Amino acid sequence: MTCLKYCFTLCIFLAVTNCSNNDSLLHVDVYETSANGNKLNKITEFSVGDSLLNVNIFPNKEFQTITGFGGAFTESSAYLLNKLGKENRKKVIDAYFSREGANYSLARTHMNSCDFSLNNYSYTPVEGDKELKHFSIKEDKDDLIPMIKDAMASSEDGFKIFGSPWTAAPWMKDNNKWVGGKLLPEYYDTWALFFSKYADAYKAEGIDIWGFTVENEPLGNGNNWESMHFTAEEQNDFVMNHLGPKLEADGKDELKILGYDQNRDHLKQWVDVMYENEETSKYFDGTAVHWYASTYEIFPEELQYAHKKAPNKLLIQTEACVDSEVPKWQEDTWYWEKRATDWGWDWAPEKDKHLHPKYAPVNRYARDIIGCLNNWVDGWVDWNMVLDRQGGPNWFKNWCVAPIIVDPENDEVYFTPLYYTMSHFSKFIRPNAVIIGLDNQDDSLMITAAKNPDGSIAIVAFNENPEPKEFRLTLQEKSIDVKINGKAIQTIVIPSQK
Numbered sequence: 462m463t464c465l466k467y468c469f470t471l472c473i474f475l476a477v478t479n480c481s482n483n484d485s486l487l488h489v490d491v492y493e494t495s496a497n498g499n500k501l502n503k504i505t506e507f508s509v510g511d512s513l514l515n516v517n518i519f520p521n522k523e524f525q526t527i528t529g530f531g532g533a534f535t536e537s538s539a540y541l542l543n544k545l546g547k548e549n550r551k552k553v554i555d556a557y558f559s560r561e562g563a564n565y566s567l568a569r570t571h572m573n574s575c576d577f578s579l580n581n582y583s584y585t586p587v588e589g590d591k592e593l594k595h596f597s598i599k600e601d602k603d604d605l606i607p608m609i610k611d612a613m614a615s616s617e618d619g620f621k622i623f624g625s626p627w628t629a630a631p632w633m634k635d636n637n638k639w640v641g642g643k644l645l646p647e648y649y650d651t652w653a654l655f656f657s658k659y660a661d662a663y664k665a666e667g668i669d670i671w672g673f674t675v676e677n678e679p680l681g682n683g684n685n686w687e688s689m690h691f692t693a694e695e696q697n698d699f700v701m702n703h704l705g706p707k708l709e710a711d712g713k714d715e716l717k718i719l720g721y722d723q724n725r726d727h728l729k730q731w732v733d734v735m736y737e738n739e740e741t742s743k744y745f746d747g748t749a750v751h752w753y754a755s756t757y758e759i760f761p762e763e764l765q766y767a768h769k770k771a772p773n774k775l776l777i778q779t780e781a782c783v784d785s786e787v788p789k790w791q792e793d794t795w796y797w798e799k800r801a802t803d804w805g806w807d808w809a810p811e812k813d814k815h816l817h818p819k820y821a822p823v824n825r826y827a828r829d830i831i832g833c834l835n836n837w838v839d840g841w842v843d844w845n846m847v848l849d850r851q852g853g854p855n856w857f858k859n860w861c862v863a864p865i866i867v868d869p870e871n872d873e874v875y876f877t878p879l880y881y882t883m884s885h886f887s888k889f890i891r892p893n894a895v896i897i898g899l900d901n902q903d904d905s906l907m908i909t910a911a912k913n914p915d916g917s918i919a920i921v922a923f924n925e926n927p928e929p930k931e932f933r934l935t936l937q938e939k940s941i942d943v944k945i946n947g948k949a950i951q952t953i954v955i956p957s958q959k
Contacts, residue, residue, distance in 0.1 A: 487934065487941040488956055492889075494881040495949035496797040496823075501881045501888075504951075507931075507944040514903045514932040518920065518955075520912050522898030525768075527911060528777060528840035529567025529621055530830075530887035532557065532864070534612070537577040537854045538847040539604035544869035551615075553865055553874060554608075557846055558615040563884040565620055566892045567840050568612070569779055570605065572626040572659055574639075575677070576686035576857045577845055581639045583630035584659070591651045598662045606666055613668070618891075621671035624659060625722065625779070627678075627687035634689060641684045643691070649699055653707035660713055672717025674749045674779060675700060680723050683808075686857040693734035696720060697741055705744025722749040722779055725760035728767050736771040747775025750838075752829055753784065755816035756803050759832035768837035775840070778833055782844035783822045783862035787852045788877070790866060796822045796878040797948055822862065826882045827907070827923040827950050834886075834896055834909040843883060885952045889919040906930055906945075916957030923950050 491504040542550045556562040574582045587595040598606075609622070628634070629644055629652055636642030644652055660670045679691035691699070700718060708716055721731040728750060736742045748767055754760065767776055785804045789795040798821050805817030830841050845863040852860030864880035867873065894911040897918070901908045907923040924930050927947040934941050936955060945951045 485939055487936055487939040489934075489941055489943075490954040490956075491943065491951060492885070492954075493946065493949055493951045494878065494885060495946040496794070497946060497948075498793075499946070499949065500876075500878075501884055507942065509931050509942040509944050513942060514906065514930065515900070516902075516908060516920075516932045516934050517900040518910055518918065518934065518936045519898035519900070520918060520936070523912075524896040524898070525776075525837050525839045527890055527892060527894040527896070528775060529565075529892045530841050530883065530890065531565035531567040531620060532569075532843035532846040532883070533780070534568060534570040534605060534609050534622070535575065535577040535845050536571070536579060536601075536605050538845050538863070539608035540579060540854065541847050541849055541867050541869055542608055543604055545867060545874070546872045549867070549872055549874050550611075553847060553867070554611045554615050556865065556876065556880070558612045558620065560617055563880070563887045564616070564618060564891075565612075565887050566618065567777075567842055568609075568620055568622045569842050570609070570622060570624055571677075572624040572655075572673075573628060573630070574600075574687060575627040576855050576859045577853075577861075578856060579854060580856055581687065584662075585630045585633075585655065588630075588632040591648070593651065593654050593658055596655070596658045596662070598659070598666075602666075606663075606668070609668055610666075621892075622668065623672040623674065623717065623719070623779075624656075624670055625674040625677045626655075626689070628689040629655070639687050641681060641688055641690065643695070644689055644699070649703045650707070652699070653703040656704060657707055657711045657713060660716060670716065672719060672746065674719045674722040675704065676722060677780075678723045678751070679721070680727065686859060693721075693731045696731075697734055700744050701741060708744075717746040717775070718744055719747045719749040719775065719777060719779070720745050723751055724754035725750045725752070725763045726754040728760070728763040732767045732770045736774070742771065742774075745771075745774065747771075747777060749777050749779040752778065752781040753804065754813075756801075756805070756818060756820040756825060757828070758816055759829060759836065761832065761836045764833065764836040764838060776838050777840035777842065778829075778838055779840075779842050780844050781826070781829065781841075783825075783879075785860070786862050787860050788848065788850060788862045788866045790850050790868070791875055793878055797824075799824075801825075823878050823882050823948075823950070824923075824925055826879055827885075828925070830882075830886055831907045831909045831921060831923055834911070841886065882950060885921055885950050889913075889921070889952045889954055891915075894919070903930070903932070906932070918955040920953040920955070921950065922953070924948065 493499045633648040634642040848863040866875045890911045
């Protein structure tokens with residue numbers, strides 16, 4: 462965190478090759494995270510040669526408006542924070558939510574339990590309670606709610622939070638189990654009431670809910686942990702005839718409803734059903750997607766298709782993580798090397814194995830976020846904010862990696878390179894920023910650009926190659942020559958030109 466606290470704040474002039482006077486210089490701040498040890502360090506000097514790529518920024522060519530970037534509040538993360546000492550607990554919270562830290566602006570949480578809970582639980586424990594007279598969020602009050610409140614206290618700019626259910630209580634389902642099965646039609650109205658009561662219960666705790674996804678992974682998760690299955694048509698029925706009208710009747714129609722909430726490879730089929738016509742589209746505010754269909758493929762065609770199908774709706778990446786891995790502790794190099802594997806390495810069908818090669822976790826995050834932003838996605842949310850050295854706690858032993866890993870027994874905190882990767886976007890691209898046009902001549906250098914509400918422009922570049930790259934960044938006849946290290950992410954901030 463030292464580098465975040467002590468980064469210089471004054472703009473500097475960087476030497477520009479072939480510029481005749483200072484009027485042609487572009488004023489910038491450059492921050493870099495790299496395999497050679499930079500961690501959001503401010504770069505003040507470049508040794509730039511004559512071989513330059515040209516990157517042109519076009520601020521008047523506008524695309525989607527940004528909703529935000531962030532991660533998920535889970536019971537596991539909150540439980541671990543409660544086991545840390547007060548100083549380290551605050552250090553982690555501030556790292557994610559303060560202006561000096563990543564300044565997260567969009568967050569997710571689970572409704573009822575999920576695999577990253579300590580056990581199975583529901584807010585509706587009384588069987589047959591169709592009117593939910595016994596609804597209670599008491600399970601969230603020891604860990605989850607205190608973590609959210611501390612994040613709110615740390616965040617000067619505030620953040621949006623949306624809830625996602627993994628499953629209804631077993632008594633509402635056709636298989637009477639936590640895992641798999643479907644919501645019984647006789648409980649569709651009860652389940653819609655559940656969302657409304659959840660918003661009320663959290664508001665009573667001082668937490669305003671921004672919206673919901675209808676169901677986490679409605680196609681299921683291989684019958685491993687909490688899940689509840691919907692087809693696209695069943696989801697539409699629930700939203701059109703139950704959830705949407707219930708929120709409307711309760712004066713909560715400002716709450717966002719995001720459909721789907723699973724991998725991008727099935728996105729086309731779902732948006733075709735969701736946005737078939739005005740009637741089916743009415744209550745959907747947008748579409749939610751995950752990244753687990755591949756360790757490298759972004760599915761740009763599917764994202765473009767979803768945008769064209771509903772250009773005025775949100776398109777938010779709501780979950781991503783390094784899954785099926787035990788975190789590497791205090792080993793930064795692992796996060797930059799192609800050694801990680803995902804669930805598909807072992808379990809994907811043979812026809813899909815090619816989509817799941819080994820990968821470098823930093824590469825996957827940076828490539829995916831930039832690729833999403835360049836294909837109409839307006840929000841990108843990571844999964845757990847904090848996990849332990851085992852990659853849990855997780856009641857199903859579904860170990861994963863979080864950007865921050867903790868050892869509560871020794872009160873130690875490890876900021877992995879993934880934390881800094883997320884910060885390159887969340888810290889510098891703010892809510893209501895607009896993705897803008899750019900011309901990049903090098904396909905191996907991934908770049909995206911956004912114009913913030915204050916008029917500043919943030920350009921994020923990722924160089925996956927081991928060799929450095931040099932490019933001339935041009936904005937409205939002003940230029941600067943920039944060098945990015947090999948295996949590095951840079952955020953280049955151009956102050957407002959107003």
